[in-house]
Amino acid sequence: MKKKWLGLLLSTAMVTSMLAGCGGKADETSTPASEPTKEPTKEASEEKSTPAAETPSDASADGVTYVGDLEIMHYSTSEESEGNGGSDGFRTVLKMWDEMHPDITLTQNVLANAEYKTQIATLAAANDLPDVFLLQGMNTIDWANQGLVYDLTSDIKSSPYYSDYNEAYFAPFTVGDSIYGYPALTGGTCTVVIYDKAMWKDAGFDTFPTTWADIEKASEYFNGQNITTVAFGNGGKWQANSCFLSTLGNRYTGPDWFMSMVSKGGAAFTDEEFVKALAETQRLFTETSIFNEDFNVVTNEDAREYYISGDAAAFIGGNWDESYIWATLQETDQEKWSNMGFAVLPQPADATKAPKSQNIGLGYAVAINAKLADNPEKLAAAIDLAEYITGPEFASFVAENYALGGLTKVADVDLSGFDPITQDFYNWSYVDTETCEIYDSYITNAVWDVLNTDLQTMMNGDMSPEEVAANAQKAYEANY
């Protein structure tokens, strides 16, 4: 009897939840950012500004005459766009383009990032890529060589926005002289040191130290207070590469070395300068007490909580961590929030290059299926779409609403509507620092999988930098 009642109760709950799911259909045209969310987002103090979309009657002005279906595949899910300026901007501008072209039925296949990568790889293997899609930097060479991606060089160079493009962003999507995509979304740093100005002042530093020697000195003070000097999380294995080595390596090798790796120009992982960077990484993590002891177990999501709770005086992560910390502290601890400071990685004693560098870039580009060349009208529509969602409309949206930058430069970004922390971060990201490349935007996953795993072992002290370099080189020669 009891079970019957339980069964009945659960059935009712299920039916109710399903009905609620169906009944709660929100207005499909609403932008995801308009859904109620408690999480504060970095929007300028005024209401979110959306660039005025051209009216449908203006559609012909962009020269698009195609009538029919156009398919785009991307990973800016509703979830991804919550608080993520790049994704929010992408969805917003894509919707605007769709509205401007009523004769084109735009089909969007949206998957979460990890699943997107699996599905797009399968589609590429089967030579069945969608009309328009997001091309990851590290796939460019393979897919371009296989003739899967349309060569956009002349279209990009004749684009009305060409003079405003930040040309450095094209590098991961360029093979020889050919460019295969319009770099998409926003360029955010992958290596930023976020520190608590007040805590470092107490330790005797008015600004964040610029050398690791000073950090080691500071760690004596912080350890005495039972505080971690710098929190870091490499539990996912990719963080040490993307958020540490990619920048630290550049301090030893300079940018030419990595571009030579990308173009197979003769550089090798076993080169002395790169091995020095690995050795310094190992020294910092195994021989000093700067970092939290569990750095190889916890992820960046856990490590940033150490900073938020005050258990760590600084944190190393990417722009996605910065926006999370910013939002959390703004809601929970205004004083700590106002003490947020940003710095580049300190310079190792034996490194000679680019002391103010941080790695920044756009990991994905809007690319077009090479098969569209058979249908010039459809191709023109696809190029127009790619141009539009990476052009001034997108750039203005993310600059005005999130203080972020994309492919297209926006002249005179007005930051006055933003809080001082956001202004600081914008200037730190785009104005005050030098930039370098994000390693894993290039080459291939087969190499990074090997390097990341070995790097984690090396940071535990169980592998030498030379062995790590040799294994990475072996994987590089075998897979790239």
Added chain:
Amino acid sequence: MKNDNGINKIQKTVMGVLMNFILIVFSLSCIFPIVWMIYSSLKEKRAFNADIIGLPKAPTLVNYTRILTNSDYHLAESMFNSVRTTFLSIVLIVLFSFIVGYILARVRFKLNRVLYVMFLMGMLIPIHSLLVPIYVVFRNCGLSNKWFTLLLPYVSFGLPMGIFLVEGYVKGIPVSLEEAAAIDGSSFSNTLWKIILPICKPILVTVAIIQIFSCWNEFSFALVLLKDVSLQTVPLALTQFKGQFASDYPKQMAAMLITMSPIVVLYFVFSKQIIKGMVAGAVKG
């Protein structure tokens, strides 16, 4: 003598307490993840990140309301897709497993064993190695991205296990039963459906249970063969709560609890049959 009895009694009690303690620990280890999911779904993302295991300090239903009011999450649609695909797959798997398993166990023909081994080979091939070839075949045949697309791989990959179990079970049924039926004038199909099928019920339930879980949870084929968001099944729809650099675990847990409900209802409604089937499968399979 009396003393011996006393020692035995103490031994029994200690053993009983120990055994019960071990079993309670095992039970808790099974139940805790669900309890953890339930109370974690009542936390906000930040509260969860700050304290993963702790109880919610300010329980909230905000995750549920966000999920149920945002049409982008299309959970109801994905649940419907999962229920439809799973139900039809199970019906086909059970039906074909029964017929093929029975024929392989009872009917002697030249390639009987070869056929049996070929079916079993299906259990040995890793699904991931077949993803791209199957995608290409489906695309060329115009079968991808349809509401019935997933039925084909689910049934094909469910059959080896089903046939293996049914074949073994039917072999354990005395042939004299069918001979007696034949003497009484029962036709082949009559014997198959009216005599053998009821006897095979426990093993068929076992097959159905195993396959329900595998079809409901299947991810790889659903990811590769379906492009249309409106055709996505539950495991695929749940991935949207994971971003490129961050995950909203409480929301993911709330979504999992909502989507788990049909399976839980199914379990409570058929719990007697399921336990019976599990036991039958354990002994005969």
